[in-house]
Amino acid sequence: MIKHLLSTQQLSREDVVRILDTAESFREVGTRVIKKVPALRGRTVVNLFYENSTRTRISFELAAKRLSADVINFSSSGSSVSKGESLKDTALTLQAMGADAIVMRHSSSGSPYALTKWVSASVLNAGDGTHEHPTQALLDLYTIRERLGSIEGRRVAITGDVLHSRVARSLSFALVTMGAEVTLVGPPTLIPPDAPLWGVNVSYDLDEVLPKLDVCYMLRVQRERQRQQYFPSVREYSRLFGLSRERVETLPAGAMIMHPGPMNRGVEIDSDVADLPQSVIEEQVTNGIAVRMSLLYLMLGGSSSSAFGEARADA
């Protein structure tokens, strides 16, 4: 298995299948009364978060705890970082303390790559700037596979601020690897001109795309993009690229609505659309724990007897 998870581009189809299959075994752990297996007992997982994040940090924390690892949460505010400590010195400190895995969230693209140069621990990218968010993409694949039974050949539209979205990159690369047909949708200012080289289609017309979809994936759009002149107004953006109740009607029966959260209700997605039965936004969150358990387990090389043996025995 891979040593570090920095980008979904490094994963083969076999890697992805293995991660999702392993996650399936762990999914059941979360339904037990005692939600814990001893797979990573005695191992140390550090959550190194330079950027605020509630769901990703909690999801990783729960995943590590359910595997019986010791978990340290390190956030930049109120730590040595706020006293001006450099990323390298923080990394060397964690290294000296014997971290086995470092889960890193950072606002600068590429920071997890720098971290791998300074620590021997496995590094998991939990979102770096506008680059990638590979665990989000894997939990999304898990959710699609669980709902639709397969990923290959599925038609997926990823709509919104692709240019600045780490989710869009990770998900596009992983979906293409798995043989899905991906269309990126948004205003031309927010889609990189070279995006088709990723193996995806590009459309500026959401209405044209919706009736053919298996998965309608909406991205968070930050209001500050208006100030930066990527689009004239939030109102116009929402009219052209927001998932309204009316637009949902044009989706084929059985199509899924997804969002990585946190949502801007009323901007990229209508409030009541987020709560429709087609929407799997909460399932995404639940599956996130199992997928992150799977990754920590596979990357830290826990023994299969201690993990699945007991998991299956309890089932």
Next chain:
Amino acid sequence: MPDRLFLKGGRVVDPASDTDAVSNVLVEVGRIAAIGEDAPAGVSVLDCDGLIVAPGFVDLHAHLRQPGREDKETVETGSRAAASGGYTAIAAMANTDPVADHVGVIEEVRALAAQAGLCDVFPVGAITKGLEGESLAEIGELAAAGVRLFSDDGRPVPTARQLRMALQYAQAFDVVIAEHCEDASLAEGAQMHEGYSSATFGLAGSPGEAEEIVVARDLALTQLTGGRLHLCHLSSAASVDLVRRAKAAGVRVTAEVTPHHLTFVDEDLSTYDTNLKVNPPLRSVDDREALRAGLADGTIDAIATDHAPHAVEEKEAEFDQSPPGTIGLETSLAAVLTQLVQPGRISMSRAIEALSSEPARILGLSEHGGPVAPGSAANLTVFDPTATWVVEAPFASRSRNSAFLGTTLTGRVVHTLLRGELTVADGKPTR
């Protein structure tokens, strides 16, 4: 130090006299005394068999950081890096602290260089006071103090009107206005060249057009004013085309390119190596090809290092927080030989012309850049064109942010002579 040195049996490559032949060179009291004669009795002999003897290199673009950031580089350490790379003259950029917009800083840098005695340093003057792009620096007074090149390097002169004035005003003193061409609004926040790689790496990009727009503006204004323009570190294919057409139309323009833009491309940033973060950014494979072709056909006159030392802790940081720049004085010859001469893209003579005689001409230096002929100042470099080495710290420079770290290059400086004195002997600085 002996008054006489005999360079025995080297291949003299001197574009200024159109020479490429194995010849002995006799140096006497700082000058070349004879070419092609036998060694006089009692002279110190440097065996140059298998080595190339060339006019000392001249760099149009080095940041020596003194005064202001002596933790990154000083005039002395920068001069030592220059001598190690075969340079006998370098132009020191004006973006120091305080800025070289008045004679005081110019004289300080010159005095420090004279004290170090490793390389002639020609301070560049600021075009605008404080590099703020508002009012012109006292170009006349700086010119009277011997400044030949003026630049607000790091940014262009912001408005067309200001640049027009600078180009016009400078003509009274026969000095050169050098521009860093970059449209600030297109380049805002950019970390690298805009394209497939920037989209994939999730880094904000700046397109080649950010440079080309300003190149086009500057060429138009040079034509309008009849002024004298030099374009720094060209990075894009379209810029090369613009310069080619302007030269054909008689515009008085020269241009430089860096060894790193001739070597690396945007894709090389896939591991977020901050030593490859430079400004202008490394661009596409097509851009690199156009730069190489432009250098070969003379559209681009000179190779300049844009030697930009930065502190270790600044470069060992998050990519978007690390300052742009690579050191370059100690690797330029080897990069040019490896990337251009060895593969047959340019001749050895053209490489030496671009490293020495052309930049000397642009700076108006009579004592540098050849000819390697009796009577000339003995500013020479002797290098081994076949020696292969791996670039690694330590450097003579105080900094180690080299884009070439870890790469294998061919070509190594053996001796450098500044007015007949060895500043580098057997690959090591003499002081």
